[in-house]
Amino acid sequence: MNSSDAVREGLIPLLPRLRRLARALAGQVADADDLVQIVLERALARAAQWRPDAALDKWVFAIARNAWRDELRARGRSQHLFAPEEAGEMTADRASAQPAQQLELAMALAALPPDHREVVALVLVEGMSYGEAAELLEVPVGTVTSRLARARATLQAHLGKDA
Amino acid sequence: MNLIDDDTLQAYVDGELDAPSAARVDAALAHDAVLARRVQQARDVRAQLRAVFDPVLDEPVPARLSALLQPQSAQAATPAAPRVLPVDGGGIGTTRRRATRRWFVPGAALAASVALLAVALWWWQPGGDLVRMQGGQSFAAGALTHALDETLASEPKVNAPVAIGLSFRSTDGRICRTFVLRSPPARAGLACHESAGWALPVLSAVTPSEGGGELRQAASALPPAVQAAVDARLRGNVFDAQQERAARDAGWR
Structure with a gap:
């Protein structure tokens, strides 16, 4: 089995987690799956770079994060038009079953x-873990900790509002 | 005296502390109700995020994604399988994707969409009966559905709570109609008819200057977000009175 096949087969069970991560990053359902598609395409194209002793999930999550960053940059430059139909298509697929609080958290x-x-x-x-995230993001663990604390405080404020 | 700073507390919640440090937090928690509450809040954020995103794990994976991971031979036998793009040469994020895909929105637009959702949430209060959520999308409900189904812009109902503006066939084939809710605070939106009902891709508050008095001309009172949504979908002309009536008689299909 060559590396391409190994990556291809290894990615199949990772798809649900990859989609979840993409949803958390990209926010909207259609965008998140577009991101996943880009990630799969990149991962397959770069399969030769994957070392079997490295965890495939972290490798592909790093690709996902970088692809997301690339797209954010590209969008920022191109002033891409806001596609208004996406406004109603928020993160949560099961909005009807979700408390408003969770929708607000996703927002x-x-x-x-x-x-x-x-x-x-x-x-x-x-x-x-903080260490795994730091390695993936190529920043010190302390940076992960402080960013997470600030993000958490912001999210917590939104939860607290409804509590 | 509180020696547990925010970073330590967070690390405790996330299982990042070594055993002695965790034991110190445990000990402090036992007699510090404020600290216990902070721990609970930090846990809540995590638990709620999981509640939002974990259901994705149970969703069926779209075929276009799993098809990418089929062996090459199977891909060849599946014409619909998306082509694997080369990474080099700018294949990703350039022409094909730009031309055919919507992609996630930059910060300002994202903020706009968040604001729009905020409007949706504001409507979607207990007792609010104009918007319902289904599958993550907003749909018209109640009196709004009725107005969209029945009201013709060519036969305006002066005192009705909903004014209908433009009707047209969208680039994706659906019939869409703009509307304005007259009762203050005035709101405007676009509704597009589909099998599940009138989807509301955009909802926006109407500021007084945009509203311009009596909102008699619903179409001319559209906020920019709604106008942009119309522009993005409009191909050809908006319906005239005869076409509008015919569309209604055909059930907006």
């Missing part, structure tokens, strides 16, 4: 600066 997350959003997505949603 608050989407409004966080990218530095904060990615830390929340990796640590609080995906469940990475």
Whole structure:
């Protein structure tokens, strides 16, 4: 089995987690799945770079984070038009079953600066340790800690409002 | 005396402290109700985020994504499988994707969409009966559905709570109609008809200057967000009175 096949097969069970991470980063359902598609395409194209002793999930999550950052940059430059139909298509697929509080939390997350959003997505949603997130983001652990604390305070304020 | 700073408390909640440090927090928690409350709040953020995003794990994976991971032979046998793009040469995020995909929105627009959702939430209060949420989308409900189904802009109802503006066939084939809710605070939006009802891709507050008095001309009173949503969908002309009536008689399909 060559590395491409190994990556391809390894990614299949990771798809749900990858979609969850993408949802936390990109916010909206259609965007998140577009991001996942880009990530899969990149991962397959770069399969030769993956070392079997490295965890595939962290490798592909790093690709996801970088792809998301690339797109944010590209969008920022191009002043891409806001597609209004996405306004109603928020993060939560099961909005009808969700308390308003959770919708508000998803909105608050989407409004966080990218530095904060990615830390929340990796640590609080995906469940990475601070050290793993720091390694993926290539920043010191202390930076992860402080960004997470600030992001958390912001999100907490939104939860507290309804409590 | 409180020696537990925010970073330590957070690390405790996230299971990042070593055993002795965690034991110190445990000990402090036992007799510090304020600290216990802070711990609970930090835990709540995590738990609520998981409640928002964990359901994604149980969603079926879209076929276009799983198809990418089929062996090459299977991909060849599946014409619909998306092509794997080369990474180099600017394949990703350039022409094909720009042309065919919506992508996530930059900060300002995201803030706008958050603001719009805030409007949706504001409508979606207990007792509020004009908007319902389904599958993460806003849909018209109650009196708004009725107005969208029945009211013709060519036969305006002066005292009705909902004024209908433009009707047109969207670029995606659905019929869309703009509307204004007259009762203060005035709100405007776009509704597009689909099998599940009138989807509301955009909802926006109408500021008094935009509202301009009696809102008799619902179409001319549209806030920029609604106007942009119309512009993004409008191909050809808006319906005239005859077309509008015909569309209603055909059930807005």
